[in-house]
Amino acid sequence: MNGLQYYGAHDIRYNTSIPIPKVTDPNDVVLKVAYCGICGTDLHEFEEPIFFANAATDQGDKISGKKLPLVLGHEFSGIVEEVGSNVKHLKRGDHAVIETTGHCSDRINYYKYNTELENECQSCELGFENTCKDLNFIGLGVDNGGLAQYAKYSSQHVLKVDKKIPLDVGALIEPLSVVHHAIELSGFKAGEDALVLGAGPIGLAALLILQAKGASKVVVSEPASIRRDQAAKLGADVFNPAEFGNLATEELKKLGSRKQGFAKSFDCSGIQATYSTSIQALRAHGVACNVAIWPHKSVAHFVMDVTLEEKTSVGSLGYQTKDFEGVIELLESGKLEIEKAKALITGKHGLRDAVEKGFKELIEHKDKHIKILISPDL
Ligand SMILES: [Zn+2]
Numbered sequence: 001m002n003g004l005q006y007y008g009a010h011d012i013r014y015n016t017s018i019p020i021p022k023v024t025d026p027n028d029v030v031l032k033v034a035y036c037g038i039c040g041t042d043l044h045e046f047e048e049p050i051f052f053a054n055a056a057t058d059q060g061d062k063i064s065g066k067k068l069p070l071v072l073g074h075e076f077s078g079i080v081e082e083v084g085s086n087v088k089h090l091k092r093g094d095h096a097v098i099e100t101t102g103h104c105s106d107r108i109n110y111y112k113y114n115t116e117l118e119n120e121c122q123s124c125e126l127g128f129e130n131t132c133k134d135l136n137f138i139g140l141g142v143d144n145g146g147l148a149q150y151a152k153y154s155s156q157h158v159l160k161v162d163k164k165i166p167l168d169v170g171a172l173i174e175p176l177s178v179v180h181h182a183i184e185l186s187g188f189k190a191g192e193d194a195l196v197l198g199a200g201p202i203g204l205a206a207l208l209i210l211q212a213k214g215a216s217k218v219v220v221s222e223p224a225s226i227r228r229d230q231a232a233k234l235g236a237d238v239f240n241p242a243e244f245g246n247l248a249t250e251e252l253k254k255l256g257s258r259k260q261g262f263a264k265s266f267d268c269s270g271i272q273a274t275y276s277t278s279i280q281a282l283r284a285h286g287v288a289c290n291v292a293i294w295p296h297k298s299v300a301h302f303v304m305d306v307t308l309e310e311k312t313s314v315g316s317l318g319y320q321t322k323d324f325e326g327v328i329e330l331l332e333s334g335k336l337e338i339e340k341a342k343a344l345i346t347g348k349h350g351l352r353d354a355v356e357k358g359f360k361e362l363i364e365h366k367d368k369h370i371k372i373l374i375s376p377d378l
């Protein structure tokens with residue numbers, strides 16, 4: 001089959017003779033890929049491997065032992081091609097998405113149900129697989145991902161999606177699940193207001209999930225006008241922090257429903273200014289949730305910013321299967337409008353053009369795009 005394989009930094013190759021995955025385990029599901037999104041994490045791996053780093057060593061990935069090259073892509077939808085004999089919730093022809101995490105329970109599968117591996121890490125044991133000590137994803141090192149004609153994973157990670165959800169929107173369920181997890185973790189309730197800092201793909205996804213979950217008001221703060229316009233088109237109240245300089249946080253607080261700050265805030269940007277604002281622009285007892293992944297450097301945190309009004313600062317990582325279920329429910333019920341979700345898609349290209357028109361385009365013209373999808377059928 002055709003696919004995009006990762007060999008190392010700046011070395012992603014379009015290959016046409018990759019073996020088609022087949023069911024080899026009774027729990028396997030093989031999908032014919034419809035669409036796969038390119039994500040900021042993929043771009044980062046293109047520049048410098050982080051998730052793929054273990055697959056580049058002799059031991060291979062910590063969950064699966066797989067080694068490079070591997071097919072990229074972890075945001076994808078498809079049509080079920082083949083299922084193993086244990087799989088009851090899916091059949092050939094169903095539309096589905098893959099929740100792509102790999103954690104302790106997957107390692108047991110990869111090592112042929114080796115019971116010596118049953119000692120799960122504490123996170124997995126507590127039910128937080130998304131913070132597994134060896135967490136990785138298919139398409140980022142655990143196994144081959146979705147930038148190919150077919151993909152395979154264990155059925156516990158494969159979720160059925162109603163056929164009324166278009167398959168291109170299906171490929172957005174992964175990034176929407178990232179923010180769904182953060183919003184659930186923050187304790188957000190319908191009727192509350194929220195502040196989103198940064199209007200990149202994750203910030204805009206947060207806006208859509210907050211609206212779908214009944215936010216009374218969502219303010220998106222973003223200095224880049226092209227991104228601010230995208231947020232406004234999706235129904236956000238927008239704010240340009242550059243206009244107010246040092247007074248930006250005070251001005252932002254006035255936009256909360258009672259002019260005293262927001263119940264919840266989501267930092268989808270990851271710089272000192274947005275981190276500090278995410279806490280300072282809250283009302284008393286508000287929750288600031290960091291969704292951004294930072295480079296390895298520390299920033300200032302003034303502890304009185306949380307103490308004096310008993311605020312909470314929390315960080316959110318990835319997602320769990322229940323977040324995929326939550327997003328699918330929002331789409332199937334119409335609370336998250338299909339047309340609104342579709343507005344996040346700013347380009348569609350074939351697999352062979354994925355590097356030039358996907359990766360390079362996103363690196364060079366980041367602000368112009370929200371989400372570029374790649375399809376083997378284009
Ligand atoms: Zn991603």
Ligand SMILES: [Zn+2]
Nearest residue numbers: 104121124132
């Ligand atoms: Zn674990």
